[in-house]
Amino acid sequence: MAAVQAASRLRQPKAPLKMRLVPYLFLLPNMAIFGLFTVWPAINGFNISMYSSSNGRTFRWEGAGNYQRILTDEDFWGIVRNTVVYALSFVLLSVVLGVMLAVLVDQQRRGRTFFRSVFFVPVLISPVVAGLVWNWMLERQNGLINTFLGSFGIPEVPWLVDNALAMVVVIGVGTWMQVGFYMLILLAGLQSIDPSVYEAAKIDGASRWRQFISLTFPLLQPSILVVVVLATIHGFQAFDFIYTLTGGGPVGATTLIVQYIYENGFVSPIRYGVASAGSVLLFCAIFALTIVNWMIGRKREAA
Amino acid sequence: MAKKIRTTARLLAALTAVAMLGACAPGQVEGQGSGAAPSAVKSVDPAEFAGKTLNYVYFTDGPDAQATAQLISKFEEKYKVKVNLETLPYKDLVTSVHARLSGGNAPDVVRLTGLTDFRDDLLDLRGYLGEDYAKAFLPGPVVGATGKDGKMLAVPSDLTLNGPFVNLDMFKKAGVSLPDPEKPWTWEQMIDAATKVQKATGSQYAFAMDKSGHRLSTVLNQYGTALVANGKSALDAEKAKKALTPLIDMMSDNRMPRDFWLGSGSRYSGANEIFLAQDAPVYLSGNWQVGQFAKNAKFEWAAAPNPCADNCGGFPGGKYMAALQQSKNPALAAEFIRFMNRTENQETFIKAGGFLPTRKDLTEKGVAYPARQADMNVFLKDLARTPDLGYAANSDPAFVGSATELVNAVSDVVGGKKDLSTAVSDLQKKTQSLVEELH
Numbered sequence: 205m206a207a208v209q210a211a212s213r214l215r216q217p218k219a220p221l222k223m224r225l226v227p228y229l230f231l232l233p234n235m236a237i238f239g240l241f242t243v244w245p246a247i248n249g250f251n252i253s254m255y256s257s258s259n260g261r262t263f264r265w266e267g268a269g270n271y272q273r274i275l276t277d278e279d280f281w282g283i284v285r286n287t288v289v290y291a292l293s294f295v296l297l298s299v300v301l302g303v304m305l306a307v308l309v310d311q312q313r314r315g316r317t318f319f320r321s322v323f324f325v326p327v328l329i330s331p332v333v334a335g336l337v338w339n340w341m342l343e344r345q346n347g348l349i350n351t352f353l354g355s356f357g358i359p360e361v362p363w364l365v366d367n368a369l370a371m372v373v374v375i376g377v378g379t380w381m382q383v384g385f386y387m388l389i390l391l392a393g394l395q396s397i398d399p400s401v402y403e404a405a406k407i408d409g410a411s412r413w414r415q416f417i418s419l420t421f422p423l424l425q426p427s428i429l430v431v432v433v434l435a436t437i438h439g440f441q442a443f444d445f446i447y448t449l450t451g452g453g454p455v456g457a458t459t460l461i462v463q464y465i466y467e468n469g470f471v472s473p474i475r476y477g478v479a480s481a482g483s484v485l486l487f488c489a490i491f492a493l494t495i496v497n498w499m500i501g502r503k504r505e506a507a
Numbered sequence: 508m509a510k511k512i513r514t515t516a517r518l519l520a521a522l523t524a525v526a527m528l529g530a531c532a533p534g535q536v537e538g539q540g541s542g543a544a545p546s547a548v549k550s551v552d553p554a555e556f557a558g559k560t561l562n563y564v565y566f567t568d569g570p571d572a573q574a575t576a577q578l579i580s581k582f583e584e585k586y587k588v589k590v591n592l593e594t595l596p597y598k599d600l601v602t603s604v605h606a607r608l609s610g611g612n613a614p615d616v617v618r619l620t621g622l623t624d625f626r627d628d629l630l631d632l633r634g635y636l637g638e639d640y641a642k643a644f645l646p647g648p649v650v651g652a653t654g655k656d657g658k659m660l661a662v663p664s665d666l667t668l669n670g671p672f673v674n675l676d677m678f679k680k681a682g683v684s685l686p687d688p689e690k691p692w693t694w695e696q697m698i699d700a701a702t703k704v705q706k707a708t709g710s711q712y713a714f715a716m717d718k719s720g721h722r723l724s725t726v727l728n729q730y731g732t733a734l735v736a737n738g739k740s741a742l743d744a745e746k747a748k749k750a751l752t753p754l755i756d757m758m759s760d761n762r763m764p765r766d767f768w769l770g771s772g773s774r775y776s777g778a779n780e781i782f783l784a785q786d787a788p789v790y791l792s793g794n795w796q797v798g799q800f801a802k803n804a805k806f807e808w809a810a811a812p813n814p815c816a817d818n819c820g821g822f823p824g825g826k827y828m829a830a831l832q833q834s835k836n837p838a839l840a841a842e843f844i845r846f847m848n849r850t851e852n853q854e855t856f857i858k859a860g861g862f863l864p865t866r867k868d869l870t871e872k873g874v875a876y877p878a879r880q881a882d883m884n885v886f887l888k889d890l891a892r893t894p895d896l897g898y899a900a901n902s903d904p905a906f907v908g909s910a911t912e913l914v915n916a917v918s919d920v921v922g923g924k925k926d927l928s929t930a931v932s933d934l935q936k937k938t939q940s941l942v943e944e945l946h
Binding site: 250252257259260262339343344345365447455458459463470471473 | 768915
C-alpha cells in the first residue's frame, strides 16, 4: 500500500514555482513583522546579554559574565523563589477558579452573558491602575478593606507590610485580574462537549459530581492545558500590577524576576547586559516549562 | 531516525547562527572611540545662530515650567532662533535620551539631576564658555558638573538642600519651643521635641521622612560619613550605625511610619502627604516643598535648620544643564546654557521654582523670593553650614546606586530581615562593588 502511494506521489506533476511560492507570499507580511519585532529583538537580546552596556550604544564583551553575576547573586535566588511561589499558586488558582467559574456560568440559564462580562471586566483594566486601586484598598490605616473589617471588630491587617500576607495579596490580585480570561477559554471548551454524553450518563444514574469527574474534567483537558500554558507564561511574566501594588516589597518579598530585569535595565545604574541575561534566563525557564506542559498534555491525549 | 537527524541538524544550525550573532557586538565596542572630539570654538558671532533650531529636553518640578518658557522666549527673540522645549516625565528622561542618542536624533541641551548616565556623551563646555566660566558658580555644585581632566560637562542651574519642616500649630499647642535658627537642634533634641509634640497633640507619628537614599544621606552626612566620595566607597560603619539607629528606633515603635517605609517596595515614596495631613509634626524633605506647602498646607508651618551631629547643614541636590556631543549646534547649545544661567535669568528661574542659587553673585546678593522668604533663608543659611562631603558624595557616579542600596539596607533592618550591623556591612560591600563597576 505504501509503495503504491509513493508511486502515485512520484507520478504527480510538480506545481510551477510561482504556485509553490504563493503560500509563502501570503505568510510573508506576518512573518516579516514577527521577525522584525519578535525574532530579531530576541536574538539581539541574547547577543546583548554577553556584553555590558550602560547606554545601549557602547558595549564591553563579558561572555558569560552577566550570567555568572546573576547566578551568584544571593538576591536573585530569593527573587527566583518568589517567582516560583507566585507562578505555581497563580497557575493552580487560575485553573481551579477558572474551571469552577466556567462550570457555574455554563449552568446559568439566565444572565450567562452578564456573568461572563462581570468576570471578564478585570482583564480589561490596566494592570497599573488595578495595582494602584488595590494598594489603596489594602492600606493598613484607612484602607477600604480594613475599614470594612474594622466594622466587625477585626483589628487592622497588615496586608502590604507583612511578607507572607503581601505575597498572598499579590497572588490574589494577579488571579483576580486574569481568571476571567481563562474562564472564557474553559467555557468555550465546556460548550464544545457533546451534550449527549451527559444524557447517557444521566440515564446510567451518574451523579453531578460523577459527571464532572468522569466526563467534564477529562473532556476539558485540552482547554485546561491551554490555560496551564498561558497561566505559566503570565505567572512568570507578572510585574506591572505588582510594581504599583507593593513595589516588590516589603523587603523584596514580592519582587519577581521581571522586576529584577526592569530595575537592571531602566533604573540607574543601568545595566542592559544584566537585564538581557535575566530575560534570556526567564525565556529559557518559560520555554522549558511550556515544553514540559505540552509533552504531558500530548501523552495524556494519546492515552 | 532520518527525521531525528534532520531536526538535530536544524537545531544545531539555529544555535550556531545565534552563537555567531553573539560574536558580533550589538553596537560600538568600548575603547574604539565615540567619534571625534568636539573642536574648540574660540568665538562665534551670535548673528550666525539666526534661523537655527535648538532642541531642549526638560523635566519640570512644576512651578519652574512657566519661567523656563518665558526665558526661552527671550532667548529666541534675542538670537532669532527657535527652541523646541520637550518636557518629559522625569522617570523616562534617561531612557528616552539614550534612545535618541542611539537613533542619531540627540537633543542639543538636556536638563539632568546628575551626569552619571551621560558622562561620555556630554560636550566639554570650556571650549565655548571659557576656562573661567565655572568660577562664577559655587564650588560645591561645580564638583558635580566636572568630568575627568577638569572637563566642564554641565552648568549647575539650580540647587536644592534637604532639611526639616515643622508644624507650628502643633508645636504651639504642645508648648514645645522651636530651634534657634542660629543654633540648630542636635538630632537628640529634634527627636525629643518631635516625640513631645506627638504625645501632647496625639498625632499619629512624631517624625516623617521621604523614603529616599538621598534623604537618608542627609543623616549620614550629619554624622560625618557618606556612601561614596571622590571615587571611593566612603561609608564608615560605626558612624553609619550611629546615624541610622535613631530612625530605625523610631520606626520600631512607629514614631516614624513603618508601613510607609515598607509598603512601597523598591519605589521612592514622598512623605509630604503625612505632613500635610498633620500626622507628623516634623518632616525631613527639602526646599522644593516650600512652594507646595505654601499652596496646600492648612496650618502654620516653617522650615527649620537641619539638626546637627558631627556636622550641621543639609545634603545638596540640584539640576544641571548639559549639551550633548551629538548636538548639531554645539555653539548655540552652549550659548543657550550661558543665557539661561545669567545672573538675572537664573534669579527668575529659581524664584519661580523655589530653588537655591548656584551662582556666587546671587548667593552673595541674596534672592528675594516672592513668598516664604524666611523659610528660604533657613535653607540659604544651612547651605553655608553644609560640608563639602555632601557635594562629593552626591556627584559621585556610584551615588545613585549606593543610595538605592542604603534604602534597601534600612528596609532590611526595619522589616526584620537583618540586624543593623549586618545590613551596614553588606551595604559597604555593595557600595564598594558599585564603585568598582562605575569608575
